[in-house]
Amino acid sequence: xxxxxxxxxxxxxxxxxxxxxxxxxxxxxxxxxxxxxxxxxxxxxxxxxxxxxxxxxxxxxxxxxxxxxxxxxxxxxxxxxxxxxxxxxxxxxxxxxxxxxxxxxxxxxxxxxxxxxxxxxxxxxxxxxxxxxxxxxxxxxxxxxxxxxxxxxxxxxxxxxxxxxxxxxxxxxxxxxxxxxxxxxxxxxxxxxxxxxxxxxxxxxxxxxxxxxxxxxxxxxxxxxxxxxxxxxxxxxxxxxxxxxxxxxxxxxxxxxxxxxxxxxxxxxxxxxxxxxxxxxxxxxxxxxxxxxxxxxxxxxxxxxxxxxxxxxxxxxxxxxxxxxxxxxxxxxxxxxxxxxxxxxxxxxxxxxxxxxxxx
Amino acid sequence: xxxxxxxxxxxxxxxxxxxxxxxxxxxxxxxxxxxxxxxxxxxxxxxxxxxxxxxxxxxxxxxxxxxxxxxxxxxxxxxxxxxxxxxxxxxxxxxxxxxxxxxxxxxxxxxxxxxxxxxxxxxxxxxxxxxxxxxxxxxxxxxxxxxxxxxxxxxxxxxxxxxxxxxxxxxxxxxxxxxxxxxxxxxxxxxxxxxxxxxxxxxxxxxxxxxxxxxxxxxxxxxxxxxxxxxxxxxxxxxxxxxxxxxxxxxxxxxxxxxxxxxxxxxxxxxxxxxxxxxxxxxxxxxxxxxxxxxxxxxxxxxxxxxxxxxxxxxxxxxxxxxxxxxxxxxxx
Numbered sequence: 001x002x003x004x005x006x007x008x009x010x011x012x013x014x015x016x017x018x019x020x021x022x023x024x025x026x027x028x029x030x031x032x033x034x035x036x037x038x039x040x041x042x043x044x045x046x047x048x049x050x051x052x053x054x055x056x057x058x059x060x061x062x063x064x065x066x067x068x069x070x071x072x073x074x075x076x077x078x079x080x081x082x083x084x085x086x087x088x089x090x091x092x093x094x095x096x097x098x099x100x101x102x103x104x105x106x107x108x109x110x111x112x113x114x115x116x117x118x119x120x121x122x123x124x125x126x127x128x129x130x131x132x133x134x135x136x137x138x139x140x141x142x143x144x145x146x147x148x149x150x151x152x153x154x155x156x157x158x159x160x161x162x163x164x165x166x167x168x169x170x171x172x173x174x175x176x177x178x179x180x181x182x183x184x185x186x187x188x189x190x191x192x193x194x195x196x197x198x199x200x201x202x203x204x205x206x207x208x209x210x211x212x213x214x215x216x217x218x219x220x221x222x223x224x225x226x227x228x229x230x231x232x233x234x235x236x237x238x239x240x241x242x243x244x245x246x247x248x249x250x251x252x253x254x255x256x257x258x259x260x261x262x263x264x265x266x267x268x269x270x271x272x273x274x275x276x277x278x279x280x281x282x283x284x285x286x287x288x289x290x291x292x293x294x295x296x297x298x299x300x301x302x303x304x305x306x307x308x309x310x311x312x313x314x315x316x317x318x319x320x321x322x323x324x325x326x327x328x329x330x331x332x333x334x335x336x337x338x339x340x341x342x343x344x345x346x347x348x349x350x351x352x353x354x355x356x357x358x359x360x
Numbered sequence: 361x362x363x364x365x366x367x368x369x370x371x372x373x374x375x376x377x378x379x380x381x382x383x384x385x386x387x388x389x390x391x392x393x394x395x396x397x398x399x400x401x402x403x404x405x406x407x408x409x410x411x412x413x414x415x416x417x418x419x420x421x422x423x424x425x426x427x428x429x430x431x432x433x434x435x436x437x438x439x440x441x442x443x444x445x446x447x448x449x450x451x452x453x454x455x456x457x458x459x460x461x462x463x464x465x466x467x468x469x470x471x472x473x474x475x476x477x478x479x480x481x482x483x484x485x486x487x488x489x490x491x492x493x494x495x496x497x498x499x500x501x502x503x504x505x506x507x508x509x510x511x512x513x514x515x516x517x518x519x520x521x522x523x524x525x526x527x528x529x530x531x532x533x534x535x536x537x538x539x540x541x542x543x544x545x546x547x548x549x550x551x552x553x554x555x556x557x558x559x560x561x562x563x564x565x566x567x568x569x570x571x572x573x574x575x576x577x578x579x580x581x582x583x584x585x586x587x588x589x590x591x592x593x594x595x596x597x598x599x600x601x602x603x604x605x606x607x608x609x610x611x612x613x614x615x616x617x618x619x620x621x622x623x624x625x626x627x628x629x630x631x632x633x634x635x636x637x638x639x640x641x642x643x644x645x646x647x648x649x650x651x652x653x654x655x656x657x658x659x660x661x662x663x664x665x666x667x668x669x670x671x672x673x674x675x676x677x678x679x680x681x682x683x684x685x686x687x688x689x690x691x692x693x
Contacts, residue, residue, distance in 0.1 A: 049599060050592055111581060112588040128599065187543055193552040202559035210555075217542060221535045229527045236520045 034248035051107025064098030065358035074149035114204035141166035176314030200259030208254030295323035
């Protein structure tokens with residue numbers, strides 16, 4: 001009797017201890033923020049310009065494909081979502097399949113970069129990065145893979161500099177911004193409610209928190225409550241936390257958005273939809289998407305509330321490529337690129353598509 | 361003038377009727393509890409119009425001014441400009457005009473303040489009306505939540521299960537409600553105004569902070585930004601140099617005239633190595649102790665960067681000239 005009482009008391013103490021340990025672990029995440037070691041695929045920096053860095057990833061397997069892949073990310077959020085964790089990394093996957101993979105990381109802009117605009121990124125940064133990729137890889141052609149706004153920049157680059165471009169892959173890339181089908185985003189970016197000139201003039205670079213809040217308000221309950229309900233559930237049910245921590249770290253790691261680029265993005269793209277009309281000019285050079293003739297794969301997510309399907313699909317009717325495919329996955333904007341769904345959906349799709357177009 | 365007690369009684373009766381109808385979802389019997397305030401505003405508007413129609417001199421009385429002046433005996437210091445009997449008010453016209461001008465200004469200020477106050481009250485009351493109109497929608501949301509909770513099997517056995525079940529039950533209906541709410545013009549207007557005000561405030565605060573620190577001769581963020589901008593411009597020149605050099609290298613690799621240019625290439629390489637060493641020392645001194653950087657250090661850094669930039673311009677020009685020479689020689693052969 002005494003033994004069972006002490007045993008019961010002991011197990012109750014252990015349970016209480018376990019409860020407090022888990023509770024404090026959750027509190028630590030809430031107070032200090034998620035900590036995770038991301039972007040661990042071995043890489044080297046082969047070129048820098050200002051804050052931008054061009055990484056070359058060490059091949060995990062023997063290089064099978066001579067045509068290298070240059071990944072271009074957006075200005076919103078950090079690009080290590082493409083290399084989140086070992087076992088959950090698109091970069092790691094591609095290097096394992098024998099591709100020579102490069103990533104252009106735009107870096108974190110400083111106050112001196114408030115004047116950085118799309119003309120600098122597309123006409124100065126990208127051509128130089130491409131030159132380095134070709135020189136390093138020893139190839140004559142390359143594949144450009146753009147994610148979200150990076151895809152928009154890639155499309156603009158492809159229309160101006162098609163010379164060495166072999167293939168173009170666009171992932172959740174908005175090119176068309178029709179007010180009537182963009183949902184809440186169209187209201188948030190409407191001229192009546194958002195004046196980017198005021199923000200750019202006041203802040204220089206738009207703080208990442210403002211961009212992040214705008215994106216989170218598309219699904220406020222899920223983003224502000226659901227994420228942390230999920231966290232507590234994982235903690236108390238002893239489920240692995242690594243993926244959650246890495247994603248949470250990435251979501252809260254938004255860099256500032258250069259003011260000039262922000263103004264162009266909101267006014268020329270979101271408010272006036274100039275890209276599809278052929279009215280975008282970079283240093284006087286007109287962006288005409290019909291000049292894209294290379295093989296193109298465009299991937300979009302059915303549950304993506306940031307880049308809706310019509311926004312991505314519009315590219316199919318604008319380009320002149322004969323070899324083109326629009327592929328839809330049942331996923332969201334980020335879920336399409338990471339996680340279990342991505343390993344079964346996006347990654348093998350891109351791998352298969354590029355296999356036959358990368359020079360073997 | 362409205363009887364305060366009567367006003368209160370009307371508000372009370374209307375509110376009671378409104379709340380009793382809300383719970384029966386009787387929107388068709390909806391009574392506007394704020395209508396009494398509208399009456400108050402109408403009354404105030406009328407008062408404003410009455411006050412605005414009245415001019416200051418008429419309130420004070422031109423007659424009284426002229427009467428006062430007529431009572432004052434004429435003296436050498438105060439000679440009558442015109443016979444008082446013929447034009448009693450003429451002597452006092454400039455003074456009365458000045459008073460009238462000041463009065464008009466005061467009246468305008470009062471009008472503006474009144475209109476601003478009235479508009480802000482009307483807006484907040486309109487928002488309140490909108491919130492009341494959302495009540496049936498919110499009650500519908502609560503009904504959905506209740507149904508979701510009751511449809512779950514079993515009972516939660518621990519707080520985690522309870523909170524998870526609560527979240528799962530509320531997520532959908534509340535998300536829909538908030539989604540509709542966020543798309544309303546009133547919310548978007550307020551949010552937009554808040555964002556603009558925040559941006560303006562940040563700008564003013566930053567500017568004043570910088571002015572204050574500049575007066576203390578401390579380097580501020582804009583100083584560092586300016587130097588960083590110079591470094592970026594320098595980097596751009598080096599990038600151009602590198603590009604030109606690479607193109608030159610590529611063209612030379614293809615040609616047979618490499619030996620003739622070995623010496624010039626070697627000297628250019630030496631220059632570039634010297635420049636890289638200088639840039640590193642500049643970068644190290646900028647990184648060393650940014651907090652202790654003084655305005656003088658920032659100025660000297662700028663001057664050194666200007667010198668380095670000048671030298672790079674010279675090298676670039678020399679390289680371009682040598683490239684052109686080679687092209688001309690090739691053309692001749």
